[in-house]
Amino acid sequence: MTAQIIEKEHIGDYKIIPAEVDNTATLYDKLWAAQRLGNEFKSKTTIVFQTEDGPKRIETTVWSLTEQYIQIKNGVLIPLKSIIKVDF
Template sequence: MESNDIQLIEKEQVHTLHFPSDDILVKDAEKKERQAAIDRAISLGNLEHHKVRIYFSDDQGKKRVDTTIWAVTDTAIVLKQNTVLPIHRIHKLEI
């Protein structure tokens, strides 16, 4: 994923985006790695309010948001102000 292809957005913009229903990761190993990174990020977010870089795609292309993850459901991560980002659209997290 080339960084010049990625649009940096503010967390307040996430709720305005449209997310397709397909998973952007195909391999099971990649999906497990993504889930492990989410689990680490939620621990750091709850304990230390540590921000992470979240790389994801909506229907318009690749995006990045730098924020704290406040909660995780089976299908999404929850950011501040109950902003929801579907897990199946996340490429990777950098902690």
């Protein structure tokens, strides 16, 4: 899978849809760690998520995590069921 790299400021240009496989359960601990890295160490995380135009990849700080979303800069929410991969 090759994900197109986009700037996080352009997420609003794409319609985010659920990924083929819901990875929420397997990625939740990694997303929690990404949130901690962002809040405590200002470290960025690479997130791949599904859009109508195919997978997109961003590098960002995860500000918060709920049961359904991650929040990044400017209050942008990405549904957990749309996330394909997380790396840091």
